[in-house]
């Protein structure tokens with residue numbers, strides 16, 4: 001009997017009160033399901049929207065793979081998988097910036113808009129990583145710099161060039177742009193809460209009791225899958241208009 005068990009791959013147990021492990025597990029499944037949904041529905045749309053749906057699928061697929069590793073890492077070490085987390089973000093957040101560009105292309109969006117958003121997002125994430133993983137003693141300062149880059153993104157899409165383009169496009173594009181703007185303002189604001197929960201600073205008394213990973217996992221599910229569904233909904237609406 002023993003040989004049977006030793007030849008089976010070991011699967012780590014998930015304790016009933018391990019909320020972090022649970023959200024990694026469910027997050028992984030949700031990202032996989034969302035990817036299948038976006039990829040399989042891609043061909044129902046005009047060429048114009050196909051790329052946008054493809055990018056939605058890529059975002060959830062990249063996340064699914066990282067969640068697979070993060071779930072394992074957590075189960076094996078009981079520590080935050082900070083490295084995998086930020087590798088995931090550095091790939092998926094710029095892709096979300098690409099989504100803004102793709103849907104505004106109908107109104108003549110230029111690549112410079114896309115690069116501006118991508119560079120700001122990279123600054124936001126690299127400084128966040130430095131504060132969370134490298135210079136934890138100075139987490140407040142790095143978090144502040146990251147927050148400034150975040151607000152620059154919010155400003156650009158709510159009031160800057162991206163907003164003008166959305167207004168020129170009007171109709172379904174304008175309403176999808178507005179919804180995505182809300183995702184960035186409210187949905188993305190979940191992340192600094194996770195950061196404050198997991199790093200030392202003046203905010204310890206406020207967010208210290210929360211789990212950084214649970215907060216990040218909730219943020220990812222809302223933002224990655226929700227963002228993709230907004231784009232999907234735009235493609236459905238615009239497809240039936242034309």
Ligand SMILES: *C/C=C(C)/C=C/C=C(C)/C=C/C1=C(C)CCCC1(C)C
Pocket residue numbers: 089092093124125127128129143144146147150188189191192195220223224
């Ligand atoms: C799919 C992943 C997404 C949408 C991740 C977004 C991450 C952020 C908006 C992170 C922002 C941060 C700050 C604004 C300050 C503290 C450090 C960060 C990196 C957690």
